Amino acid sequence: MADTCPARVIAYSSFKIVSNMFWLTRFSFIAKNAWPVVSPQLQQRCFSNGVGNFSKTLLLQFQQRCFSDGCPGGMGRKFVVGGNWKMNGTKKQVDEILDFLKKGPLNADTEVIVGVPAVYLDYVKCNAPPGVEVAAQNCYKAEKGAFTGEISALMLKDINVGWVILGHSERRQIFGETDDLIAEKVAFALDSGLKVIACIGETLQEREAGKTEEVVFRQIQAIANKIKDWTNVVIAYEPVWAIGTGKTATPEQAQEVHKALRGYICEKISPSVAESVRIQYGGSVTGANCKDLGAKPDIDGFLVGGASLKPEFVQIVNARQ
Ligand SMILES: O=C(CO)COP(=O)(O)O
Incomplete structure (x- = not known):
């Protein structure tokens, strides 16, 4: 059942807004730097997720690429x-x-x-x-x-x-x-x-x-x-x-x-x-x-x-x- 407590609803909504802003910032960093180095399959997988997961998946892939093979x-x-x-x-x-x-x-x-x-x-x-x-x-x-x-x-x-x-x-x-x-x-x-x-x-x-x-x-x-x-x-x-x-x-x-x-x-x-x-x-x-x-x-x-x-x-x- 949906939460009806106003304080909890406001707190949760605020948290979601801040969290989405965080991932959006990450997203712009990734779009600029990481997108060109990820595989087409991963790009496909990222598209099927929301902004948060999309960015998280990409960021992880980016870091893995950078710190295992050297930044291309x-x-x-x-x-x-x-x-x-x-x-x-x-x-x-x-x-x-x-x-x-x-x-x-x-x-x-x-x-x-x-x-x-x-x-x-x-x-x-x-x-x-x-x-x-x-x-x-x-x-x-x-x-x-x-x-x-x-x-x-x-x-x-x-x-x-x-x-x-x-x-x-x-x-x-x-x-x-x-x-x-x-x-x-x-x-x-x-x-x-x-x-x-x-x-x-x-x-x-x-x-x-x-x-x-x-x-x-x-x-x-x-x-x-x-x-x-x-x-x-x-x-x-x-x-x-x-x-x-x-x-x-x-x-x-x-x-x-x-x-x-x-x-x-x-x-x-x-x-x-x-x-x-x-x-x-x-x-x-x-x-x-x-x-x-x-x-x-x-x-x-x-x-x-x-x-x-x-x-x-x-x-x-x-x-x-
Ligand atoms: O100390 C160095 C540069 O700061 C390296 O010196 P060398 O190139 O003479 O080995």
Whole structure:
């Protein structure tokens, strides 16, 4: 028999309206992103259900596709290649790098960012070819003050530098930066209007102990605890054992970690962040291995050290061509 209690009827109707709105929002996300990748049989099955079930079925299928096989075609994530110059270069060498960047040609479908030593930031910002963005390699979690040797997000903004690399393993290992400090820096830089390349990665010891996922999930979670909006974040997965060693992760090893990261982000942050956030691979990337790595569905670009100082960087930028 139908419920006649007015309070219950109103409460139930309100619940249905809110629930339908929720699924309608999901529906528009799915229509845009997932519909093209589902099978005709499933599309048929979805049509025979109501909006809620329709959306739920599709969303599940979409997540399954994305996190088992990798998001087909990268789901519109723009390939992004960063060059981390680290503490290298003189003005003459900086000019040589700028020359090969100007000569290119650089694939217009790839976002290119060079991570420059602080003293050359302004010079590179003024002399880099159009389309090449500039990143600092560090910045502190305060606007200004008594922090000798540090640079602030405000200073970077002041000279129109739009990006900063944070949490690099060399900052973690040599300068003792903790997960929490890095997360605070990421949050502060984002709040100041910078875009961030946030680096994570396990050491050889951690990999050999089977702790790769535990470590990278912990590093991501520390950041997730401090930020809400991931729009301006690129994650760089850089296994420490592959950095500067010539020992690149195989495309399969890198893809495995990238996929696991996306799955973790889907579960702990949100499916839409998992789908949209770009994850770079870093660690002995060269002109010779970039194509195979770049062909993996969850590898959305590279963070390049040594090879970013050489003309082969152009080849790496063009890995997806
Ligand atoms: O640390 C890196 C980029 O941030 C990787 O360095 P290499 O490419 O020299 O291994």
